[in-house]
Amino acid sequence: MDLLEFFGPQLDQPQGNLLIYFRFQPKIIGRTRLQKLMFLYEREVLHQNLFDYTPYKYGPFSGSLTSAMDELIELGMIREQIRNYSNPNFGSSSRYEITDEGIAMANRMIENVAPKDREKVEEFIHRYGYKEMNHILEFVYSEYPEFTSESIIKDLVMNYN
Numbered sequence: 001m002d003l004l005e006f007f008g009p010q011l012d013q014p015q016g017n018l019l020i021y022f023r024f025q026p027k028i029i030g031r032t033r034l035q036k037l038m039f040l041y042e043r044e045v046l047h048q049n050l051f052d053y054t055p056y057k058y059g060p061f062s063g064s065l066t067s068a069m070d071e072l073i074e075l076g077m078i079r080e081q082i083r084n085y086s087n088p089n090f091g092s093s094s095r096y097e098i099t100d101e102g103i104a105m106a107n108r109m110i111e112n113v114a115p116k117d118r119e120k121v122e123e124f125i126h127r128y129g130y131k132e133m134n135h136i137l138e139f140v141y142s143e144y145p146e147f148t149s150e151s152i153i154k155d156l157v158m159n160y161n
Helices: 013-024 031-046 063-074 100-110 115-129 133-143 154-158
Strands: 027-029 054-056 059-061 078-084 092-098
Touching (some): 013 031, 013 078, 013 100, 027 031, 031 059, 031 063, 031 092, 031 115, 133 154
Antiparallel strands (some): 027 092, 054 059
């Protein structure tokens, strides 16, 4: 059974795949990082779109990914810690972390995932999961320019070096 076929009894397919991802990378800091990692994960590991992405301020953005994360948070499988910056112009940052309940559910789902598919997730996380954000953005912007048309940071990203 591959990653796209199995998901838990109370989770839909996108939520199940998110939880499996978080099982291999237990913490993600930043909403933009989450959006870009899931965008690349769909394209490079799953080869199927789970979430609807549109061009937005910081490149590809998915409201359905945000909704799926909100539901996992509500179910107690992912924890979100929000940090408000002292300068109101900077807004806030989120830190997402899988909970013990999320780990238990992900472990049950992973039992049904083929070892080669688990390796693909691990390879993806090794390649992208802990890269600096500017490198992730640069890769996304150069490989998927159709998702940068609304970006307010495109020039900055493409001229980074």
